[in-house]
Amino acid sequence: MSIIETSQSLRKEMEKTLKPDRFDHTLGVAYTAANMAAVHGCNVEKALIAGMLHDCAKNMSHDEQLTICTKKKIPVTDVEKQNKGLLHAKVGAYLAENKYNIRDPEILDAIRYHTTGRPDMTLLDKIVFIADYMEPNRKPLPNMAEVRIEAYKDIDKCLKHILKDTLEYLSTTGKALDPMTQRTYDYYNKRG
Ligand SMILES: [Fe+2]
Ligand SMILES: [Fe+2]
Numbered sequence: 001m002s003i004i005e006t007s008q009s010l011r012k013e014m015e016k017t018l019k020p021d022r023f024d025h026t027l028g029v030a031y032t033a034a035n036m037a038a039v040h041g042c043n044v045e046k047a048l049i050a051g052m053l054h055d056c057a058k059n060m061s062h063d064e065q066l067t068i069c070t071k072k073k074i075p076v077t078d079v080e081k082q083n084k085g086l087l088h089a090k091v092g093a094y095l096a097e098n099k100y101n102i103r104d105p106e107i108l109d110a111i112r113y114h115t116t117g118r119p120d121m122t123l124l125d126k127i128v129f130i131a132d133y134m135e136p137n138r139k140p141l142p143n144m145a146e147v148r149i150e151a152y153k154d155i156d157k158c159l160k161h162i163l164k165d166t167l168e169y170l171s172t173t174g175k176a177l178d179p180m181t182q183r184t185y186d187y188y189n190k191r192g
Pocket of ligand 2: 132
């Protein structure tokens, strides 16, 4: 199967699997990621596939996601136990590999780190993380217009901007913050 055929068949799978709103979001992320990849010299097809699959575990309940982690010996952190919404990233990477047969480690990592980021992200990691935040179906957040311009002009500035806004937002919700988000922010902030 060519890479384009793969992304088309994944699109059909996601349409069957995800709720309509989540599917719209998924397409928004896939196409935004593909455009960002074109601008930044990253592989467009990989960005498309990573975007298409990034939320592939979202149709599962938190308990189902935890069961997969237990069965497949995927480590679950205390923060993920408290804020189970975080789990879908690592479960998504597992499903991408084992259910949807994606073997490319870069795509799997971009799915794995799409909610928290990580220090020293690959270009594909950054693209999927940013596309997830700013795709056109997202509810307007403060600074969204600026973020959308930065995404194409200065990707690291955009990344820091999103991380900063996310940390600020999370501090107001009382939801458990994944320390990885803070570590990612600190890493990119130190680099100026
Ligand atoms: Fe997600
Ligand atoms: Fe998403």
